[in-house]
Every structure is written in C-alpha cells, then in structure tokens.
Amino acid sequence: MPISRRNFLNLAIGAGAAAGLAACGSSGPGSGSGGSGSGNAAGAATYWSLSGPPGEPIRKAAIDRFNAANPDSKITPTFFQNDAYKQKIKTSIGAGEGPTMIWGWGGGGLKTYVEANQVEDLTGWLNENAALKDKIFPSSFGAATVNDKIYAMPIETVQPIVLFYNKQVFEKAGLQPPQSWGDIVDNLVPKFNAAGIAPFSLGGQSRWTNMMWLEFLLDRTAGSEVFDKVFAGEANAWSDPAVLDMLTKVQNLVKANGFIKGFSSITADSNADQALLYTGRAAMMLHGSWSYGIQQSEGGDFVKSGGLGWMNFPPVEGGKGDPSNTVGNPGQYLSISSKATPEAKEVAKKFFSTTLVDDAEIDGWIKSGGVPIIKGSDAKLGASPDAEFLKFVYDTSANAKVFAQSWDQALSPTAAETLLDNIAKLFQLQITPQQWVDSMNGVIGK
Known part of the structure; x- marks a missing residue:
C-alpha cells in the first residue's frame, strides 16, 4: 500500500506493520475524552498524539497502564490524524491551550517551541534521573536538543x-x-x-x-x-x-x-x-x-x-x-508544556520515567514490527521472524556515533x-x- 513521507514517522518496520503502511488513522480527534488544556485539575495531565495503527493502540495501552497504577493522577489522551494534529498542536500551543504532553518529531518543530518558551527544559531532570536517560539510545537525543539543552524525551522506535x-x-x-x-x-x-x-x-x-x-x-x-x-x-x-x-x-x-x-x-x-x-x-x-x-x-x-x-x-x-x-528518524519525542501546572508536569515526568520504558511498552512496539528506542530491547527481537533485519536496525541505531535527523524534519x-x-x-x-x-x-x- 502507498506510504506518505509525512506519515512514515508514525509507522513500524516489519511485516506486521506492512499491511497498515498507508494508515494515517481514524478521523481525530477522537479516541480519548477531553484533551484540551495543560492538565488544570490537580493530579491530572493531558496527552495529544497521532491516531491510527500501529501507534495509537500502543500509546493508549501505555496510558491505560499508567492510569491503573496511578488512579489519583490520571492522564487524558486525545488522538488526531497526522495532518490535523500538526495544525491543531501548533495553534493550541500558541494560544496557551495545548496539552501537558506534546508528541512530536523533534528537530525544527521542537526548536520553534523552545524559542517561544513553550516547552520545559528537561536537561536537569534527566541528569538527576541518569538511570532513565541511560536506558535510551544516546544518539536519539540529538533531535531533542536545542542550544545544548534537552527539551524532549525520546520515545517509541528508531528508523x-x-x-x-x-x-x-x-x-x-x-x-x-x-x-x-x-x-x-x-x-x-x-x-x-x-x-x-x-x-x-x-x-x-x-x-x-x-x-x-x-x-x-x-x-x-x-x-x-x-x-x-x-x-x-x-x-x-x-x-x-x-x-x-x-x-x-x-x-x-x-x-x-x-x-x-x-x-x-x-x-x-x-x-x-x-x-x-x-x-x-x-x-x-x-x-x-x-x-x-x-x-x-x-x-x-x-x-x-x-x-x-x-x-x-x-x-x-x-x-x-x-x-x-x-x-533518518532517531525516535519520536514527548515534550512537557511550560504552561502546565506543577502537578501536571510531575505526572508527565512520572509517565516518562516509568510506563514509557517498561517491558509492556517494549513488547508492544516489537509486536508491531518496530525496533524500540530502549537499550537492551534487542534481547527480545529473536522471537520475530524478521529478527535478522530488526537486529541490524537495532545495532545501527544503538552504535551510531551520530544519528542525524532527516533534514526536512530538522x-x-x-x-x-x-x-x-x-x-x-x-x-x-x-x-x-x-x-x-x-x-x-x-x-x-x-
């Protein structure tokens, strides 16, 4: 099936994803209730991302796991089609009405948020949580970095x-x-x-x-x-x-x-x-x-x-x-809105440091045919019929001195x-x- 360049960052690699290569998602926003705002309720946060397979089911499962484990600090998701998301997230953030957690591609889009003081500097927090940072491919942080500071958490898969x-x-x-x-x-x-x-x-x-x-x-x-x-x-x-x-x-x-x-x-x-x-x-x-x-x-x-x-x-x-x-694509990225409440920011950071790097998250992306951005996930690739290629992708990404983001995204x-x-x-x-x-x-x- 045809593949769109602007959708490829939302797609997986292997045979399991091939049948859905053209899918941009269901008509969003849709799958979650609420979604607007930066987590105004105490102990609550919001999350916007892309709809459609293979990504939406995995992202929704992560939020469900977090909410089940943290009933007093729930995350409310909203999912959008690719092009609709790009327009909606830009206007909402500019109006100060964006979500707590901003899903994106890093690079040039992230840089515009940084220059407008719309996203949190995560450098200090990641340094304080060195064990978390060490779980992620070092080369993936390049597209999350602006002026030597990190403004997004690398997540999901490498391509x-x-x-x-x-x-x-x-x-x-x-x-x-x-x-x-x-x-x-x-x-x-x-x-x-x-x-x-x-x-x-x-x-x-x-x-x-x-x-x-x-x-x-x-x-x-x-x-x-x-x-x-x-x-x-x-x-x-x-x-x-x-x-x-x-x-x-x-x-x-x-x-x-x-x-x-x-x-x-x-x-x-x-x-x-x-x-x-x-x-x-x-x-x-x-x-x-x-x-x-x-x-x-x-x-x-x-x-x-x-x-x-x-x-x-x-x-x-x-x-x-x-x-x-x-x-290519050194990862996908989640930033935290600078306009979010302190409570919502803490919920986001807990989501980053627990659910997004747990075994269920890794297993979900591998099952979809993707190669997770997490060190050591190659140990789980052997069961795939495409193990040889997936391990090549893992090794290329994990061992790269530099994993440069595609220029038109940067x-x-x-x-x-x-x-x-x-x-x-x-x-x-x-x-x-x-x-x-x-x-x-x-x-x-x-």
Missing part, C-alpha cells in the same frame, strides 16, 4: 535510512555490495549499466528520497558538524567546501546514470521505487528501514527467500564522517520546502552546486 540491495542481482553479476563511495562510482555503476541493470532505484519525484543521498554523503564527507551549524542558524553555513564537494558527487552520479532512467517521474508514495528493486530492474536502493515491510508485503517471496540484502551507507574515501553514523517548514525544491533541481541538473548553496544560505534561520 534509520538503509542501503538495500538485491542479492540475486549481485550474484548474477558476480559483484559484491559496495565497500566505499569509490567502489560505487568506479566499479558498480559502470558494471551494472553495462549489464542493463539500473545501479540504483530512486523515486525522485517525491524529492525527500533524493535528500537521503545528500544527508549521507555530507555526513561521510564532513561529519555532522556542517549540518549542525545550519541547524543552529549560523550565517552561510551551507558555504562549507564539503557541501560543494557533496553536491558535485551527487550530480556526477546522476550524469553517470547511477539512477534508474526517468527517476524524476517515479513516486515513492506509490512504492514504484520498491518494485524496481525486488523485480531486479535495479540493484540497490537507499531508503528508510520501513522499506523492509514493503518489500516483504509486495515482493512475493523476495524477502522470504533471502533475496533482500541491507547495509549501512559505505564510507567516502578521505571523509571525516564516522562510518557508524546514520540518518529544519523549519520554510527552509525545508526550499531544501526539497532545490534538491529536486539538483538531481535534474537544473541548478549548479553553487546555486544550490546560495539559495539554501538564503533561508537559514527562516
């Missing part, structure tokens, strides 16, 4: 971007998965083209799929520091020489026919890019870890027969980035739209790397 490949195509061509960027451009691309197979599938019309290439290449070339400066709003941060180098590498790959012919008219939402991989028309594909579930659901016996391979993005020769680094909506537009033009060779840099410098901090 890194993965380099998938068709094992059968590689075996037939007598080739091995890429060991480096040079191996891709000097060896695999020309040999697959010569064999009449596209080196890489790409749903380029969707734009965000192209973005993953830039994210990884900049990280592998320069490390995380360059984009950190962009996120911090540093003037002309895109002018770093590593950015021009990365953009040039991308355009050289396009010119070398590294991607399927006509990629700019292929949509990711239709899963057409996925089909190119499992049918063998393309050898490789850079995509989110949720692609595994799509390949399994739509690719016949491709996954079951062992035809799908996966790996982290390879290093770039001479690059400064740590090869363990990854990009930046403001204004900057993100300009980013996606320029990325599409870059891949279509309609602008030069320098024009890309100049345009992106113009929206830093906007």
